[in-house]
Amino acid sequence: MRPQLPTCLCLVLLLITACGTQQSKQVATQPDKPSVAHHLSKGYEYISAGSAKKAAHELEAALAICDLKYAAAEQTIYSARSSTEALAYLMIAAAKDEAAEVDNTDCSDSLYLMGYVSLDFGRVDEAEAYLKRAVNLAPSNAMYLSELGHVYHLRRDWEAALDIFTRAEQAANSFSPDAVKIGELLRAKRGVGYTLIELGELDKAEVKFNECLAFDKNDAGAIRELKYIQSIRSNPEKP
Template structure:
């Protein structure tokens, strides 16, 4: 089973420090008011600290404790806060995806009647981190449900989509993995905040490339990894996969049809 990357967790922890709680520019005066309210809200500040403490437990190898002591408590706090609210909830990382969710809600057939609102991303982050922890615990069906709960709140979040794509890779569900990474790439290109856009786009492309290799579509895989190097020439994961592709091609040319196994695909 492929684990969710440790680097991904570190990137998320850094991104939390740049979250909407004071860093992102407002999309509109109402959004600005909501962002300022989030900064002043002591409960949200306490919940953010809960997430940070949970991340610390994940990094020290205690995913079960991170869930019970922190992530579940953040989720429960938001469920209690909005238990009587029938509106559709979204979470956004910055003004672009926040505005997009509200525009899409207004254009839908159902949500104008129901109403929609953007709430602190701590809620969806808690689901995402719980999903991460559950993968560490090999509780895969629960992890999938948690990641889907995060995406229900933030469906264009490339970070969340990438983790779900990794989960499908671990299950060797290549069609679902590829479709999810495609969505992650599209979301990164259009909606990811500038400080994480390239990292999330590259991650999605690497996931697509991995599926192509598994499907023996080496030319298409190579294209994905070259695109990654176009964004970051020091992307060692992409370079490793390109070396693997070159190794496979070399072995096929030197010993065609001998039935020799291919080298192991790097994770």
């Protein structure tokens, strides 16, 4: 389970003195402005409800807070879903002789979802920019990497897609939380396999999709692509 920002609702007590009297009354307390976690949660809700426009509004609010937060940071910021991933980032920073700290994934998740929403709006360039920012914060997050790989599929940039999906597969193996590990690993493997088909590497693609079936014999995506590979082999001149 990814770490959450603590919810801090600082209550402000207002004392209003009535004009011309010695009496005072206490008004309703007021919470702080909504947090990144609040806007992110609302963004998820709106996406689930099919309202991309409302989701984008919430996510923009989340990212405005994140931009202010990170602008004031004096160290390199990473975001991680587990202590193992966090330690890996701190070791990378130490090897570069950089000061670094690890945050939770509220801000990087907001970037990821903005990338997802941007694709829903057909804004591929915008989606790529958001997803690259998410990957910069969490270089070993398989979910972010695979979504960026999807952008490269849309661009038909097969070499870039192969690189990103390969990274996603490695990241899923090493760092994805147990609850989502298989799903993220399968998506990455399918991304690699699909790309290999487009590069004409049918044998390698077949191996990758069979790896998917070793994890889940009912993986519909892998089964579909294996059938497609067989159709290509049966009709080699078919475009």
